[in-house]
Amino acid sequence: MKRYERYKPSGIQWIGEIPDHWEVKKLKYVGQAQLSAVDKKNEPDERKVLLCNYIDVYKNEFIDDNLSFMEASATENEIAKFALNRGDVLITKDSETPDDIANPAFVRVEKVEIICGYHLAHIRTNRDIMIGEYLFRLFQSPDFNARFTVNAHGITRYGLSSDDIKSTMVLLPTVNEQTDISNYLDRKTAQIDDLIAKKQKLIDLLNEEKTAIINQAVTNGLNPNAPMKDSGIPWLGKMPANWEVKRLKYLGNIKYGLGIPPKPKKDGLPLIRATDIQKGEIIDGEMVSIDPEDVPYDRDPVLKKNDIIVVRSGAYTGDSAIIPQKYEGAVAGYDMVVRITKANAVFISYALLSHYVLKLQIYQHRLRAAQPHLNREELGETIVLLPNSGEQEDIVNFIRAKTFDIRDTISRIQREIELLQEYRTVLISEAVTGKIDVRI
Numbered sequence: 001m002k003r004y005e006r007y008k009p010s011g012i013q014w015i016g017e018i019p020d021h022w023e024v025k026k027l028k029y030v031g032q033a034q035l036s037a038v039d040k041k042n043e044p045d046e047r048k049v050l051l052c053n054y055i056d057v058y059k060n061e062f063i064d065d066n067l068s069f070m071e072a073s074a075t076e077n078e079i080a081k082f083a084l085n086r087g088d089v090l091i092t093k094d095s096e097t098p099d100d101i102a103n104p105a106f107v108r109v110e111k112v113e114i115i116c117g118y119h120l121a122h123i124r125t126n127r128d129i130m131i132g133e134y135l136f137r138l139f140q141s142p143d144f145n146a147r148f149t150v151n152a153h154g155i156t157r158y159g160l161s162s163d164d165i166k167s168t169m170v171l172l173p174t175v176n177e178q179t180d181i182s183n184y185l186d187r188k189t190a191q192i193d194d195l196i197a198k199k200q201k202l203i204d205l206l207n208e209e210k211t212a213i214i215n216q217a218v219t220n221g222l223n224p225n226a227p228m229k230d231s232g233i234p235w236l237g238k239m240p241a242n243w244e245v246k247r248l249k250y251l252g253n254i255k256y257g258l259g260i261p262p263k264p265k266k267d268g269l270p271l272i273r274a275t276d277i278q279k280g281e282i283i284d285g286e287m288v289s290i291d292p293e294d295v296p297y298d299r300d301p302v303l304k305k306n307d308i309i310v311v312r313s314g315a316y317t318g319d320s321a322i323i324p325q326k327y328e329g330a331v332a333g334y335d336m337v338v339r340i341t342k343a344n345a346v347f348i349s350y351a352l353l354s355h356y357v358l359k360l361q362i363y364q365h366r367l368r369a370a371q372p373h374l375n376r377e378e379l380g381e382t383i384v385l386l387p388n389s390g391e392q393e394d395i396v397n398f399i400r401a402k403t404f405d406i407r408d409t410i411s412r413i414q415r416e417i418e419l420l421q422e423y424r425t426v427l428i429s430e431a432v433t434g435k436i437d438v439r440i
Contacts, residue, residue, distance in 0.1 A: 014147065015433055018171060027170050033166050034162065039118045051071070052067075058067065061109075082115045083116075084109050084114045084122075087107065088122060089132045092103065095158055121162075128175070132180075135366055137185050140423060140428050141433060151377055206409060209406060214399055246343075250342070251386075255339075258301050258333060259334060261333060263291040264289065267294050267330065270288045271290045272335075301332045320352045347393075356385075
């Protein structure tokens with residue numbers, strides 16, 4: 001893409017040169033920034049409001065009327081200070097890791113009395129100088145955002161002060177140019193997001209195909225003409241005549257991982273958490289590393305090859321993955337670890353992903369709690385259909401062969417998605433810092 005005709009030093013080390021006609025000012029001179037402490041309490045003498053909280057901002061680029069906001073209450077003064085207007089920008093002001101500081105969202109709400117909640121900073125610009133749409137995109141630029149990561153302070157939780165936000169230097173094209181940049185990025189990111197969504201849909205279809213292969217193999221075996229018998233379990237129906245019904249607790253040991261994570265440390269031991277598990281696979285995109293010296297080894301948290309991690313709580317309760325050689329020696333997080341000693345561990349890992357185990361048993365357990373949750377006793381009672389050891393190995397080899405191309409295709413598409421996300425980030429950064437000229 002084309003560049004501007006003339007550039008000048010910005011005076012900001014992290015940004016380098018900017019277009020000759022752009023300005024640089026502290027954020028406090030182009031708008032108001034204030035830290036919210038409005039929490040989710042409900043006080044009888046306060047007015048009922050809807051609260052936009054940390055998760056709303058962390059998980060969404062845009063705060064609009066389609067979100068389900070938390071119900072809370074606020075004083076008249078809090079409402080006057082923190083009620084959201086269309087065009088406001090919200091950022092996360094504190095987090096457990098510095099990398100999650102200053103994550104932005106742009107406010108598109110039209111409702112009244114949606115209040116900026118705790119752990120957030122509320123920014124309202126002077127639209128004669130800077131529009132919120134442009135500031136939002138500026139916060140999305142890694143070059144700009146890195147300043148907040150560096151300045152975040154804390155020990156167990158990192159945060160920004162009001163002055164950290166107000167004193168940050170922002171780039172100021174003309175308002176018309178800010179509008180051009182914002183509109184351009186809205187169009188381009190929407191196109192990229194649509195392409196990513198289509199690729200993700202293809203991954204979902206491939207995962208469904210993989211699941212169907214696993215379901216058939218671990219429920220009925222490989223021989224379609226094999227004699228069947230009644231399993232004795234009404235919801236399960238028939239099973240291969242030479243298979244047995246076993247409960248998971250009799251096939252190995254089930255234990256809990258660590259309740260409290262050790263201290264983070266770059267290049268330390270991998271910590272396998274629920275967020276690192278996805279439909280039978282260990283994914284390392286957001287995996288964290290921990291200090292080996294802070295690990296409570298008396299809890300036996302170190303993972304071995306072919307251990308199975310089962311998610312213990314949250315939206316993905318019951319999802320599981322087997323530990324490959326790559327992650328032997330990693331540490332188990334909060335979730336459960338199944339160590340199979342009396343069956344083929346890989347076969348059991350496939351069984352745990354099957355419809356009759358995951359949907360008909362584990363999901364039923366997790367729905368009984370107020371929040372999705374699964375404990376060791378419930379997992380141990382899970383019924384597994386078990387062929388002899390030779391047939392287990394044959395089924396494992398069959399599933400691996402049949403799903404190899406599917407896994408390979410999914411990995412390729414995931415890499416394509418990562419490249420699109422990287423391109424999206426670069427495009428935003430270059431547009432808001434003047435490295436490319438997107439004016440109409």
